[in-house]
Amino acid sequence: MQQQVYDVLVVGGGINGVGIARDAAGRGLSVLLCEQDDLARHTSSASTKLIHGGLRYLEYYEFGLVRKALQEREVLLRSAPHIMWPLRFVMPHDRSMRPAMLIRAGLFLYDHLARREILPGSRGVDLRHHPAGAPLKSGYDKGFIYSDGWVQDARLVVLCAMDAREHGAEIVTRTRCIEATRDGALWHVVLQAENGTRRRVSARALVNAAGPWVAEFVDQVAGIGSQHRIRLVKGSHIVVPRLFAHHYAYLFQNPDKRIIFAIPYEQDFTLIGTTDVEYQGDPAQVRAGQDEIDYLCEMASRYFHKQVKPGDVVWHYSGVRPLLDDEASNAASVTRDYSLELDECGAPLLSVFGGKITTFRKLAEEAVARLQPLLGNDAAPWTATAPLPGGDMPAADFQSFLKLIKTLHPWLPVRLAERYARSYGTRMAHFLAGARHLDDLGEEILPGLYRAEVDYLIQEEWARSAQDILWRRSKLGLAVPADGEAVLTRWLKAYFASATQENNGALMAARLGA
Template sequence: MEASEYDVVVVGGGINGAGIARDAAGRGLSVLLCEKDDLARHTSSASTKLIHGGLRYLEYYEFGLVRKALQEREVLLKAAPHIMWPLRFVMPHDKHLRPGWMIRAGLFLYDHLARRQILPGSSGIDLRRHEAGKPLQARFGKGFVYSDGWVQDARLVTLCAMDARERGATILTRTACVGAQRSEGSWRIALRDASGAERTVGARVLVNAAGPWVGDFLSQVAQVKSARRVRLVKGSHIVVKKLYEHPYAYIFQNPDKRIIFAIPYEQDFTLIGTTDLEYRGAADQVAIDADETAYLCEMASRYFSKPVVPADVVWNYSGVRPLLDDESADASGVTRDYDLVMDQGGAPMLSVFGGKITTFRKLAEEAADLLQEQLGKGSGAWTARATLPGGDLPGGDFGKFLESLRQAHPWLPATLAQRYARAYGSRTEAMLSGARSLEELGEEVLPGLYEAEIHYLHRQEWACSAEDILWRRSKLGLHVPADGGEILARWLAEHVVNVTKSKDSPQIAPTGH
């Protein structure tokens, strides 16, 4: 640790916690962030990975939330063009569900609730002529196309934490906050690391960004009462071998009035999700069940000409969304908005309830405004025009950046150059560390994973386990052999000093590789 007294201690290393730490550090506040597991270990790596306004939320009259999210889409796309990019969505029209006029009206609102500079607007398409109609059943002749964005969600969290650190914050992963007490106008906070060692730090303001555990942290750790609650809703996704060749994603309407997405994923796969189910179990034990898998397969099969069946699933993941409890009767209808609650019964504590990945930057900005108000210091909002680490590409043009990277390193295989550019952007040179050949990247521990990248992820991005590297800092877990995690874990134990043994649950590896 660099200090024992901080302006702000943030508990929680998901997207909201990392975003708040980044914004606050950039304002000149002294910040410590602690996360009991890896960054983005839970909810923030289990999203549908969309930067979107939430077209379906218009049906719940959430115009303010949709507008705020639509405004944020292009802010984020400009901040990190390596890990985020525009995506066009096709909605086949099922005449037995929402009428065409309603969809057109919704898309008109979606196009005009916020100003667009990067993303094109919506239009109608003839699926009998359009390439997006080829994988669909012949009964779908009419459709609509509109724009949203895609994000590598877990990498977004890591980049926010990196930016916070580079602006002076202390980031402690695998470090739990096990006690928090008010004492003479400040907080005394007990932290316990993975080895079991404890130490105490002080903070003028405590931020509770514990996501699904926000209520537990209030009642069990800080012993503070709150009228606000989060509602835990499980969302599960399945990944299957690529179902089509074109670059469009799909949004499918279903008879239960829910929607699911089918999205091109990791070059060779299609991502299908999500479900919305009330969840009352342990937030760190969430997992897909057979009924959810069957549901996603059945709903996708209503549209694709080739049925999707459970045997097609090569990987799945589930997460718990800590939604702001608005007492909605339907889990799908629970608001995706957020609330920031400042408790001032002594030293101040800010608790974050709800939120979604698209609005994380705005949430963090509003939270940092509140922190500044409490502390009476800080330089003001700054993130709206700032790039994230690796995002400072010339002109924000990823294609030109990739071309220049390949020219500078002609020895890099095309697929590897593409992956490095997407993961690290302008930080790719730092990751390569002066290498002039594949041999200089060191041992190829797994296909496409070289020693230089592993060391970079460990030193710069807090990666401590095979799962950190294969499933959060990347999605290489989908591309390596089934025993790749075991091979990498053994290599880490032999070659990387002080690697923390991960307590993460094992991931399902794809078969047939």
């Protein structure tokens, strides 16, 4: 049988891969994206969840990277106001660390390297009379406040994949690219699903957005050498019960010249991170080490009245950042910028090295622009002003949208209404249509998790496992009972078994009818 030919085949379902697939599909190119696991299964769901310029990168003179990231902050905040929103950060001044004048100069640059319309600028603050000073130890009297943004990182990946699909892309998860062979103007590719079935397709261009596996894909699958190297750096985070009641986040300076963040998280928790540790193992098996957990607890405890102990940690996660190897002396100073390597010796292969979540849209725009002349496509860039699924709210005003939702669905418990609005934005209408009370949402599988939402996640968002639902499509894993994941796993097993039986019955009926 003749193989299907795509314009672009993207390998990798992290933020860069889905961003490229979305941009390319929106320019009229036929796109197939394959991901070996779930969307955002690895690095893209293990970030500090910030849309930020990277204040600390100014110390390494990365002015171009910081400016590019600062320009993207407000573009992204407008595109999905349900999963991204402004966040004010408080930096207590430790006199033994960076001088106050140096911090003021850095914040002045941070305020003015790119135009701001949504985010307010920085200022000094007297922590003795500010809500953010109350949880801190005595001695931290002065500080600085500045702006950045927050993002539900895994949901950002899923929304980009949905938008790619709605522009015509085909997205296949749990499917590995095991062979890629050049043949003149085409790549011939073998894809293997997790059940072992194989599919052969062809593409005019191949995009390697495999993240931590980018170099392995170039060498072992495509069989082509690379000009760039990556440096795997592990970043770990801990989650503890809420340490403060206000809505500010903190940036803490530490004696080792590193910084950590302490951020309000999922209403009842505080997120603390991150570490920067060289990593040599399998990226799929990365775990936070006890030394990292101890480090984060110790550094947070330098600032908070309430001491943070390893026993307080209710969840921890770790990801491997595939950073562009710039031969920096330590992991913390490795550049977060990206490089696009285009091999044109036959059908093009574009490989993505490095990058950070804040610059994914710009990276995707540049990547597709590099490929366009080779594919005979001259469509204009379009993503800078396009909302992501669920983000099409008037004036990108989430609070007005939330107020409307509570008016339209007064029967929804307040926290559930807020979670639906934050997670799905306007798309929550897909599974609330016709519902008048909680019973209309179907079985409550776990506290706060109803069948209507699970149906939506399976049908629209590629969810297949309990971890997909509890830890990536949501963070309900923090709130459900200890056996919640096992309960949901059993429920999903029965769900998919029933669906398979129904499909087989329909197929048999069709054959008998024929």
